[in-house]
Structure formats: C-alpha cells, structure tokens
Amino acid sequence: MTQDDAPPSSSQQGLEEENHPRRRDVLATVTLGMGCAGACALAYPFLNSLNGTQSSRIGEDDTVEVDCSKLAPGQQLVVTWRGWPVFVQRRTPEMLASLRVPELAHRLRDPESKMHQQPQDAINWHRSVVPEIGVLIGICTHLGCVPSFDAPSSGDRSGKYACPCHGSQFDIAGRAYKDAPAPYNLPVPPVTIISDQHLLIGKSKGDPDFDIATIQQI
Ligand code: FES
Numbered sequence: 001m002t003q004d005d006a007p008p009s010s011s012q013q014g015l016e017e018e019n020h021p022r023r024r025d026v027l028a029t030v031t032l033g034m035g036c037a038g039a040c041a042l043a044y045p046f047l048n049s050l051n052g053t054q055s056s057r058i059g060e061d062d063t064v065e066v067d068c069s070k071l072a073p074g075q076q077l078v079v080t081w082r083g084w085p086v087f088v089q090r091r092t093p094e095m096l097a098s099l100r101v102p103e104l105a106h107r108l109r110d111p112e113s114k115m116h117q118q119p120q121d122a123i124n125w126h127r128s129v130v131p132e133i134g135v136l137i138g139i140c141t142h143l144g145c146v147p148s149f150d151a152p153s154s155g156d157r158s159g160k161y162a163c164p165c166h167g168s169q170f171d172i173a174g175r176a177y178k179d180a181p182a183p184y185n186l187p188v189p190p191v192t193i194i195s196d197q198h199l200l201i202g203k204s205k206g207d208p209d210f211d212i213a214t215i216q217q218i
Contacts, residue, residue, distance in 0.1 A: 141184040
C-alpha cells in the first residue's frame with residue numbers, strides 16, 4: 001500500500017478536520033451544492049417515503065425494523081435511518097464468493113475493516129452480522145453523495161457500488177477501492193437480526209455500546 005493509497009492516519013484526520021471545520025455538519029450542504037444536487041435532492045424525499053411502508057417500520061427508540069421477506073437474492077432495498085439512506089442487500093453465493101477473492105484485497109483501501117467504520121460484529125470478511133444480508137449506510141465517504149447500486153449481472157456476478165460524483169467505487173461489502181477519492185469504507189450501522197426475514201437497524205446485539213457518532217467518517 002502506498003502512502004497515497006493509505007487512508008489518512010488519525011493525526012492526518014485531525015488536520016483534515018482542522019482544515020475543514022465542521023466537515024460532517026456541512027456534508028449535506030456540500031452534497032446539495034455539487035453536481036449531484038438534482039439527483040440527491042430528488043433522492044431524499046423518495047428515500048424518506050420508503051420508511052413506514054411495507055418494507056420498514058420506524059420504532060420509537062430510534063430504530064427501524066426492516067422486512068426482508070420480499071428481497072430477492074442479488075437485490076437491495078433502501079430505507080432511511082437517522083435521515084441517511086441505508087442499503088439492505090440479500091447476497092447470492094456468487095456475491096459472497098467475490099468478497100473472498102485473494103487478489104481483491106490488494107485493490108482495497110481497508111480490506112480487513114481496521115478503520116472504525118462499523119460495529120464489532122461487522123469486523124469480518126463480509127462486514128455484516130450474517131454473510132447473506134448486508135447493511136450499509138449509503139453515504140460516500142468522500143463528500144457525501146449517495147452511491148448507486150450495480151446489481152450482479154451475467155457480466156459481473158459480484159455487484160458493486162459506484163459514486164456518481166467523483167467516481168469512487170465500493171465492493172458489495174462497502175469496502176472502498178484504491179485509486180479513487182473515497183478514503184474510507186462505507187459505514188455499517190448497528191444491526192440486530194430478529195428472525196430469518198426481519199432485522200432491526202439502530203441496535204446492535206453483538207456490540208450494544210456501539211455509537212455511530214464515533215465512527216471515523218460519514
Ligand atoms: S462524493 Fe466524491 S466520490 Fe463520492
């Protein structure tokens with residue numbers, strides 16, 4: 001890994017915060033002010049409309065219950081949690097196999113999820129509580145645009161995410177590729193699996209003390 005490829009160290013991050021005060025606070029403004037303004041402005045009302053529908057239900061305790069019963073293999077649904085779009089995928093065996101290809105690790109910034117971008121129970125090769133279901137916050141770690149989902153196809157059975165703003169790409173586990181501006185993997189929210197078809201976003205049974213506000217970047 002070259003220095004250019006490596007994610008910023010905590011001290012670099014501190015400098016970045018100094019040079020870009022209140023970065024997290026201005027992300028939404030920056031996003032809306034950039035080239036993707038139209039798409040993002042349209043996306044949020046759409047995403048907000050998804051909560052409280054057939055696929056999700058908002059709890060009184062800052063949680064969102066998601067019904068995955070109609071989620072087909074290789075597809076994702078989108079809900080909102082704390083105002084962020086959250087991608088919920090049902091992974092195929094091919095998608096899972098793609099995450100374990102040895103050559104892939106050399107192309108990723110943080111293949112082992114060492115940066116604090118997920119709860120403890122998502123620090124694993126699939127970055128999720130169970131391999132078959134992936135849950136990611138859909139905010140690019142560069143400047144906050146919403147990445148688009150490229151579902152698996154006959155040409156690419158692994159699937160991926162691509163950011164429309166400056167070309168960052170992420171694998172299906174949300175791991176950022178090198179040679180693109182996004183410095184960190186997509187954040188993973190706290191998740192608890194309730195049953196085969198239902199999960200809860202906002203609480204982590206495996207890491208109950210996890211606080212999304214402490215992650216490196218969103
Ligand atoms: S916001 Fe710049 S690459 Fe995603």
